[in-house]
Amino acid sequence: MDSTAKLLIFLASSLTLFLLKFLHKYWWIPFKIQRALSLQGIKGPPYEFIHGNNKASTRFRYEALSKPMASLTHDIVPRVIPQIHSWINTYGKNYLTWEGNRAQLVISEPELIKEILKTNDGSFPKRKDDSSIIHKIVGEGLVTSEGAKWAKQRKLANHAFHGESLKNMNPAVIASVETMLEKWKGREGEEIEVFNEFRLLTSEVISRTAFGSNYLEGKKIFDMLTKLAILVSRNYFKTPIPGIRCSWARLGQIKHDIYILYVFQAHLHLKYEFKILLKHTHIYKRLLFIENFYIMNMVVNETLRLYSPVAAVIRKIKKEVRLGKLVLPANLEILIPIIALHHDPQLWGDDVHLFKPERFVEGIASATKYNSAAFIPFSMGPRSCVGMSFATTETKVALSMILQRYAFTLSPTYVHAPFPVITLQPQHGIQMKMDSTAKLLIFLASSLTLFLLKFLHKYWWIPFKIQRALSLQGIKGPPYEFIHGNNKSSTRFRYEALRKPMASLTHDIVPRVIPQIHSWINTYGKNYLRWEGNRAQLVISEPELIKEILKTNDGSFPKRKNDSSIINKIVGEGLATSEGAKWAKQRKLANHAFHGESLKNMNPAVIASVETMLEKWNGREGEEIEVFNEFRLLTSEVISRTAFGSNYLEGKKIFDMLTKLAILVSRNHFKTPIPGIR
Numbered sequence: 001m002d003s004t005a006k007l008l009i010f011l012a013s014s015l016t017l018f019l020l021k022f023l024h025k026y027w028w029i030p031f032k033i034q035r036a037l038s039l040q041g042i043k044g045p046p047y048e049f050i051h052g053n054n055k056a057s058t059r060f061r062y063e064a065l066s067k068p069m070a071s072l073t074h075d076i077v078p079r080v081i082p083q084i085h086s087w088i089n090t091y092g093k094n095y096l097t098w099e100g101n102r103a104q105l106v107i108s109e110p111e112l113i114k115e116i117l118k119t120n121d122g123s124f125p126k127r128k129d130d131s132s133i134i135h136k137i138v139g140e141g142l143v144t145s146e147g148a149k150w151a152k153q154r155k156l157a158n159h160a161f162h163g164e165s166l167k168n169m170n171p172a173v174i175a176s177v178e179t180m181l182e183k184w185k186g187r188e189g190e191e192i193e194v195f196n197e198f199r200l201l202t203s204e205v206i207s208r209t210a211f212g213s214n215y216l217e218g219k220k221i222f223d224m225l226t227k228l229a230i231l232v233s234r235n236y237f238k239t240p241i242p243g244i245r246c247s248w249a250r251l252g253q254i255k256h257d258i259y260i261l262y263v264f265q266a267h268l269h270l271k272y273e274f275k276i277l278l279k280h281t282h283i284y285k286r287l288l289f290i291e292n293f294y295i296m297n298m299v300v301n302e303t304l305r306l307y308s309p310v311a312a313v314i315r316k317i318k319k320e321v322r323l324g325k326l327v328l329p330a331n332l333e334i335l336i337p338i339i340a341l342h343h344d345p346q347l348w349g350d351d352v353h354l355f356k357p358e359r360f361v362e363g364i365a366s367a368t369k370y371n372s373a374a375f376i377p378f379s380m381g382p383r384s385c386v387g388m389s390f391a392t393t394e395t396k397v398a399l400s401m402i403l404q405r406y407a408f409t410l411s412p413t414y415v416h417a418p419f420p421v422i423t424l425q426p427q428h429g430i431q432m433k434m435d436s437t438a439k440l441l442i443f444l445a446s447s448l449t450l451f452l453l454k455f456l457h458k459y460w461w462i463p464f465k466i467q468r469a470l471s472l473q474g475i476k477g478p479p480y481e482f483i484h485g486n487n488k489s490s491t492r493f494r495y496e497a498l499r500k501p502m503a504s505l506t507h508d509i510v511p512r513v514i515p516q517i518h519s520w521i522n523t524y525g526k527n528y529l530r531w532e533g534n535r536a537q538l539v540i541s542e543p544e545l546i547k548e549i550l551k552t553n554d555g556s557f558p559k560r561k562n563d564s565s566i567i568n569k570i571v572g573e574g575l576a577t578s579e580g581a582k583w584a585k586q587r588k589l590a591n592h593a594f595h596g597e598s599l600k601n602m603n604p605a606v607i608a609s610v611e612t613m614l615e616k617w618n619g620r621e622g623e624e625i626e627v628f629n630e631f632r633l634l635t636s637e638v639i640s641r642t643a644f645g646s647n648y649l650e651g652k653k654i655f656d657m658l659t660k661l662a663i664l665v666s667r668n669h670f671k672t673p674i675p676g677i678r
């Protein structure tokens, strides 16, 4: 063989080898993965040679982003992640898609998401994109590292963003907001592009917190990084990479809290007005601050739900792993479309696209119906956002400072166009008008809202929570009615039972004496829950439990104190109502007074009292006597003589007064629909 033939053969075989490798990578592997998942019921848009689904993704994105949204709707998923939105509709909540020849499993079923994000054994590491420009510049930080390196960095970061350290950042935040507000002075009535203002604010805050006194230096670095982000995002649009990337150091991420303001501001012109403070009134100011944080928490959560700054997170499968019923091959990527979960009507109900902060009035757990994966703007599990508290605190501090001075309305020039660039951003900024005249109105509106919220919390949420907690333990009872509890039915029961005497001389008197308790025990069992207005009361008639309650002496079951009751106000705290050391002391004295010698010493007083009564009865044989009143008088006589000794006429006066008082109170008790026996 001559050398030219050798060369030819060599070239031909190299080419063949290259082609084989190429086909293996761009055709065989995708084919295999697609088949393996399809057999497990996972479908998706079909893999196209080399391109995967990139062409379709780009088309989707181009279509979605080419124009602003028609109206101020919050139904933004079709714009922000159009391809994912469409493919979930076509292929189901979990489907397979292709970034070129890279297989990506989109998972939007909460149960599976929990399994992925909560795993801490390294089965689902973060995707590493060493070739990305951002990674090259920023390097491997907390956001991208894994294993021991991550654990160490995370520990430091946890420390930096918690408790005292976090509090120490507040002055920097406040100073930064002051700087911004200073700039706004005298611009009332003008239009301000707040997105850029908040971008600057964030840069200011980071520079001050991260770089301390050297913050001008920090600002330079931050500005550089911002420019870099813009550069990358332009590129991002050109390269057909679908889905949202969020794998760069969170200097970019801190922009999210700017975004929080996005809809938040958009809502100012609708109904979600905020409060401004009359500067000179200190009390108002404090009040406002507290209520701000309470309401703002809900507003921030609702904004994070609808406009999740990080639209999706991506993980990778290290080696073959089980996920739910699925068996997933190594190197498969997993994309969790956070924002799609936040807009899922199955998780949030039909009003999912409405801005309703009040859904968070009882906290996140309740808003998500205890489905922890339904609301994950900061992701969840060990790799959840380390800056969560910082971001939300900073936002709330900044907002309350701003809103103490200005009210805003959305400018007519604003165009609604949420735009996914690493994080979600308003494509054309947010134009707002500053207004200072609406301040008082807004303050009043927000005070009313707060009042309503507190009211609902007390009369609806707490009872609901108690009822559920006990129901889960098998304790049922008549259902709580808003405000009234069971008062209405109790009164009805009592009224029915007491309006006529008993039919016969039976001793079966419970249905008359405590009719509601009698009836409810029959319906709900020996232990049941009932409501005196919004006050929960557990009726216990099981002897074992009763022993446990009454024999306890460690203060676990104190007497009910009703400081507002008229009797308590007059009589004060005596042996019958006191607790702890005070009670112990009084009880010791009383024990002594009612035992042994002391008891014997009272006998003459008792005998004398009975003698007085019998004296009165002399010569009334054959007559009718109302003995109940006689014995009442006898008791008063006995108490007066024993308690007040020789001065017993004085005692009788006091006792009679108390008796009249008791009658008065009991009449009252009948009028107010307070059920049960006091």
Ligand code: HEM
Binding pocket: 126, 142, 143, 144, 154, 157, 246, 247, 250, 253, 254, 256, 257, 260, 308, 309, 310, 313, 314, 376, 377, 378, 379, 382, 383, 384, 385, 386, 387, 388, 390, 391, 392
């Ligand atoms: C509203 C604001 C923010 C949102 C919605 C947010 C959201 C997130 C999410 C979803 C992740 C998980 C990313 C993934 O798994 O790929 C994350 C991680 C992270 N965030 Fe944030 N973030 C915010 C603000 C911040 C701030 C202000 C900081 C720091 C100053 C920060 C620092 C980090 C870090 C270091 C990680 C990586 C943690 C780890 O991997 O252990 N974030 N964030």
